[in-house]
Amino acid sequence: MRRHVLWGTVATAVAMTVLGSSSAQAEGRGDIRVTKAVTNNGKSVIVGISKTVTFPIKLTIKDDSGVKRLEHIDASSTGSTAGGPVEWIGTSCKKLSRTTSECTATMSVNPHSFPWYSDTNANVTAGEWAAWGNVQANDGDYWLFDRVALFKFKRAATLTAVATRPNPFSHSKQVKVTGTLARADWEALKYRGYSGQSLKLQFKKTGAASYTTVKTVRTNSVGKVAATVDATSSGSWRWFYRGTAATMQVASPGAAMSLAKPTLHAAPRLG
Template identity: 85%
Template sequence: MRRHVLWGTVATAVVMTVLGSSSAQAEGRGDIRITKGVTNNGKSVIVGISKTVTFPVKLTIKDNSGVKKLRHIDVSGTGSNASGPVDLIGTSCRKLSHTTSECTATMRFDPHAFPWYSDTDANLTAGEWAAWGNVQANDGDYWIFDRAAPFKFKRAATLTATATRPNPFSDSRQVKVTGALARADWEALKYRGYGGQSLKLQFKKAGAASYATVKTVRTNSAGKVGVTVDASASGSWRWFYQGTANTMQVASPGAVMSLAKPTLHAARLP
């Protein structure tokens, strides 16, 4: 049986319970404030279909009497992508000065929990997320915060590339490059082909330091793509996907292709 969560109601109720305050006091009391918030060191939180992902939420907190503690913290979506199965592992604070502390909460996503977590499609939880909770100062001041340390919560993706020469024994310099783009399906805990996405075909000449885009091709309904191009030299071919607000950016491993003709060896007669 799935657990259905009305996240906005639960979040508000939890904060009010922790503080023991009325809704009229929901913003807090005194001069304590969060001056900076960063999740996962500024990177997107990317979750696949099996590996548990742990990440930090760091909050810089200031009050004229000093910071007592990070009293409660959680993360959730900031729009219709309300919530997902995230756990708080622990919190710690270190004093930066008499008035300022940096508090870190360690959070964890376990993709195995997605299928039973909510009545809605688990994949819809990807998107914009942020932290909410409350902090307390030494003089009793407190502050209820929401949408602190915003971050992107994204579905993991995979991308492959294969390069072949349709006719390696001719003088043709044509190379056929195929590939497949897939992304995590948190409902089925499988990777599924991602159709209708623009992929950049990129080439790096042998000995060069970086790839250059040759052309852009869209994946078919199964997430597959293929194109034949004229190669200027031997080198490595790959596909690059820019990603979206809910799916990670990914580049395929390079597929090395030489334009040298294969060497033919005469068969030795008995």
């Protein structure tokens, strides 16, 4: 049986733990506050289909009596009631001054937990996430925080590129570049072709430092893409996908292509 987590239920449980059931609507007591918060050093959290991903949530906490501890922390989607299998696995705090401490919580996501974690499709949890929890001060002050350290929780993606010359023996310098864009399906724990996405075909001339965009093409119903272009020199071809709020940005490995004509060798004479 799958476990369904509602943000309101979890937030209320945290409030009752700190305040008691009769005061569950209060936000805290005293002057303790989270003054700064950032997840994964400001980068998106990318999750695939097999590897456990860990990431930090760093909080700057201030109180006139000094900070006692980070009492609880968790993270969840801001746009869905579906939960996510994020675990709080450890915290380290350092004192910055008499009144201020910086606490870093390490969070863990195991993709294998996705299929049973929510009543809904686990893929809908991708998008904007935020941290929530509570902190305590040395003088007994406490504060319940939510929607801090906002970040993007994204599905991993893969992208391939293959470059060929339709007719390497002709004077034509046409190059055909194919590829496939796929992204993690957290329900099936497989990568599936991603349809209807705009990909940039990019080229880097041999000896050049960077790629330039040549053409833009959309993937078909199974995530495949193809384009035929006239090349002016030898070099490397790749596909580039800029990603979305729920799917990571990805570039394929470069596919090298030479425009030199193959050399024909005469067959050896027999006898």
